[in-house]
Amino acid sequence: MGWELPPERGGRAASDALRERRAGMAAAAPPAPVGVACERGQTAGVGCVVLTPPQWGSELVYLHGGGYRMGDPAGWVPLVARLAAAFGARATIVEYRLAPEHPFPAALHDAAAVYQALASATGRPVVVGGDSAGGGLAAALTAAALGNGAAPPAALVLFSPWLDLTLTGATHASRAERDRLFPPASSIEAADTYLQGHPADDPLASPAFADVEGFPPTLLFAGTEETLLSDAVSFAGRLALAGAPVTLQVAAGMQHVWPLLEPGAPATAAAFGTVAAFAASVLPPGDGERPPR
Secondary structure, eight states: OOOOOOOOOOOOOOOHHHHHHHHHHHHTOOOOOTTOEEEEEEETTEEEEEEEOSSOOEEEEEEOOSTTTOOOGGGGHHHHHHHHHHHTEEEEEEOOOOTTTSOTTHHHHHHHHHHHHHHHHHOSOEEEEEETHHHHHHHHHHHHHHHTTOOOOSEEEEESOOOOTTOOSHHHHHTTTTOSSSOHHHHHHHHHHHHTTSOTTOTTTOGGGSOOTTOOOEEEEEETTSTTHHHHHHHHHHHHHTTOOEEEEEETTOOTTHHHHOTTSHHHHHHHHHHHHHHHHHSOTTTTTOOOO
């Protein structure tokens, strides 16, 4: 039985400029790592890119960034493969519908459909990850699961998550001149494109306002130079106060979603060292070592 979610709404056509930006991102998609099968397909009727390593014992659902209006899952393959390796997981990168053609809550419906399908089909731990808008969507998915009485993910991993579409966090202003990738002009445009009049403080659009009681172990990353720093810091504090296990790693001098954009940076190596330790702490022993059934 499906979850109760806000009803979907009609959207508006994307501009020529936005369609060109989307096409440019898709054309730049890098290949999968050697030894990892990479296939486009569908899960629960939703387009996905699935990465399958030779051995895996858990599931990773990944929600890409792009301000809810851009992003082809193939562009996230190297990052997600690296994350999946830490968890010993098969990874499903969700090709959720984009705004403005499909405003809130279309992306949440797609993410929920994929999560429910994998959680019910395999019986394996399901970890959910995401970056930027996808990080916010991952947190919203978790809030939706709990709100529907369903089991939350086994763990959350959020890179530079966009958790507050009201754009009221302190670093939206204090980092406005330092964030080269997601400055206020971009976040204002993206929020309007996604919300299209829907209240920005709806917890399923802005999980910064969600009830976080019952959230799973959560690992958050942010850079000191990004406007979304306060989103991650505030959310980590709320999780801690609610008694949820939470780890926040803030990388000095780093920009928005640096593990994706600077895969060879020392800060990225440090981040994935933290991911490996986190994965070992949240999954039962051997979950990353069993062959597929």
